[in-house]
Amino acid sequence: MKKNLLVILLLFFTFWSCQTDKNDGETQQYLRWVGDITYNEQTDTSDFRVCNGDDNVLQYFNLGEGPVYTDEKATILRTFKEQYKALPNNKENGLIRIRFIVNCKGKAGRFRVLQSDYQYQQKEFDSEIVSQLLNTTQAIEQWKILYRNDIPVDYYMYLIFKISDGQLTEMLP
Amino acid sequence: MKYLTLVLILFSVSTVMAQPNCEAFKYYGDTEKYEACKKAMEIKGHYQFSKAYQTILDEAITIDPTYDYPYWAKSIAYLKSGDFVTWKKLIDKAVELNPIGHLGYRGWCRYQFFRDYRGAINDIEQLDSLVDYDIGHSQNGTYHLNIAKGLCYKAIGEKQKAIKIIADQIKRNKEGNFVGAYDYLHLGVLYFETENFEKAIEMFTKQAETNDLAENHYYLALTYRKLDRLTEFKSSLETAKERYVGGRRMSDPYSNPMDKIYLEDIENALTLANMN
Numbered sequence: 028m029k030k031n032l033l034v035i036l037l038l039f040f041t042f043w044s045c046q047t048d049k050n051d052g053e054t055q056q057y058l059r060w061v062g063d064i065t066y067n068e069q070t071d072t073s074d075f076r077v078c079n080g081d082d083n084v085l086q087y088f089n090l091g092e093g094p095v096y097t098d099e100k101a102t103i104l105r106t107f108k109e110q111y112k113a114l115p116n117n118k119e120n121g122l123i124r125i126r127f128i129v130n131c132k133g134k135a136g137r138f139r140v141l142q143s144d145y146q147y148q149q150k151e152f153d154s155e156i157v158s159q160l161l162n163t164t165q166a167i168e169q170w171k172i173l174y175r176n177d178i179p180v181d182y183y184m185y186l187i188f189k190i191s192d193g194q195l196t197e198m199l200p
Numbered sequence: 201m202k203y204l205t206l207v208l209i210l211f212s213v214s215t216v217m218a219q220p221n222c223e224a225f226k227y228y229g230d231t232e233k234y235e236a237c238k239k240a241m242e243i244k245g246h247y248q249f250s251k252a253y254q255t256i257l258d259e260a261i262t263i264d265p266t267y268d269y270p271y272w273a274k275s276i277a278y279l280k281s282g283d284f285v286t287w288k289k290l291i292d293k294a295v296e297l298n299p300i301g302h303l304g305y306r307g308w309c310r311y312q313f314f315r316d317y318r319g320a321i322n323d324i325e326q327l328d329s330l331v332d333y334d335i336g337h338s339q340n341g342t343y344h345l346n347i348a349k350g351l352c353y354k355a356i357g358e359k360q361k362a363i364k365i366i367a368d369q370i371k372r373n374k375e376g377n378f379v380g381a382y383d384y385l386h387l388g389v390l391y392f393e394t395e396n397f398e399k400a401i402e403m404f405t406k407q408a409e410t411n412d413l414a415e416n417h418y419y420l421a422l423t424y425r426k427l428d429r430l431t432e433f434k435s436s437l438e439t440a441k442e443r444y445v446g447g448r449r450m451s452d453p454y455s456n457p458m459d460k461i462y463l464e465d466i467e468n469a470l471t472l473a474n475m476n
Contacts, residue, residue, distance in 0.1 A: 057251040057254050057255065058251070059250070059251060060247070060249035060250060060251075060277075061248075061249045061254065061277035061278060061281055061283075062249070062277070062278075062281035062282075062283060086249070086280065086281065088280065088453050088454055091453065093451055093452060093453050093454070093455075093456075094454070094455060094456060099462040099463060099464065100456055100462065101462040101464055101465070102464070122284055122314065124282045124283070124284065126281070126282060141282075141283060141284070141285060143284055143285050145316070145319075147284050147285055147287075147288035147289075148285075149285050183281065185281070185282040187282055187284075187314065189314075189315060197315055199282075199313070199314065199315060199455060199456075200282075200313070200454055200455040200456060
């Protein structure tokens with residue numbers, strides 16, 4: 028009996044590890060859309076709500092306005108450049124993406140971070156670098172409200188930061 | 201509402217490169233690629249981000265893992281959502297299987313979405329070394345790939361090299377009766393930045409004749425300022441503002457193009473002009 032249970036457990040963990048190892052965009056369990064961010068009660072604030080349901084969250088470019096901000100990009104870029112403090116002796120390089128949902132009221136929530144080096148290999152930057160960028164992003168009070176058929180929508184937005192030798196050099200899109 | 205959703209879907213799917221000809225695989229006796237190709241074509245009508253679209257392509261890859269098209273098609277949603285890690289894995293696979301088919305695309309995307317200048321240069325130059333014909337345009341059709349390469353050289357500080365590449369390509373474009381939407385503007389900005397002001401004015405004038413934007417008037421204004429032509433400095437800024445407010449400015453559905461300006465740039469310069 029114990030032996031059978033052991034075999035079942037072994038098979039289960041073998042199968043489970045295959046599922047998680049294949050998180051490479053080739054064979055994975057998909058949500059409604061690539062990149063959908065589901066609510067995580069451990070990390071997401073409960074006061075942020077999408078207005079039209081998770082199944083109706085669009086991408087920022089679906090509305091044909093290009094990347095949009097409440098003010099222009101120049102303003103938001105200046106905010107990041109003013110607030111970002113390079114760490115002494117930190118020479119890290121790579122990309123940091125912060126992706127989130129903007130709801131119908133222009134409020135942002137469900138922030139997620141992705142990090143890589145310049146060869147697009149996942150890595151972890153010094154946590155102080157990431158937290159600075161995340162805090163500044165989360166502190167932006169108002170994002171542009173986008174409309175479809177005159178109805179305000181929820182949409183996914185992201186910011187990508189280029190870090191070279193520990194300095195913030197560019198922000199996309 | 202339904203119609204708009206349909207438009208969104210069609211818009212997104214329409215960016216796909218030319219559909220593969222599955223029958224060609226059959227003709228050459230490559231049964232696995234033929235079957236994988238037929239499966240992949242089932243994505244028609246599905247949004248690139250959707251579960252159905254991605255799953256169909258996974259099935260195509262299972263049928264023939266050496267077929268490049270499904271990797272490329274899958275990569276697009278990851279690219280557009282900014283997931284550079286997954287995008288790169290997928291597009292690298294497509295490039296590995298069909299370098300001539302995907303190097304230009306990968307190079308352009310590195311530039312457009314991630315400002316990976318050196319990576320873009322390497323891809324475009326590698327493609328150029330593999331073919332003896334014109335390497336073609338960026339995926340969105342805005343630039344010849346050589347113009348994009350020139351912009352990347354500018355970004356890494358090699359401005360004279362950028363000028364030569366872009367000027368040479370504009371000359372070739374003219375022979376083919378093609379004018380890039382922003383080509384003269386970029387070349388003009390390069391001349392301005394390297395203090396060749398007369399050439400800069402010439403390029404901004406040509407940009408105005410082909411695709412008149414706030415940007416060409418703004419940089420023209422800055423050039424006049426350098427030449428101490430202050431009346432023209434101010435009047436060009438006023439025209440720049442008029443164009444900008446009227447929506448005549450550089451744009452891209454996914455990113456902010458190089459040399460794009462913002463209203464505050466014009467207004468800050470106007471403040472300066474009014475002080476003179």
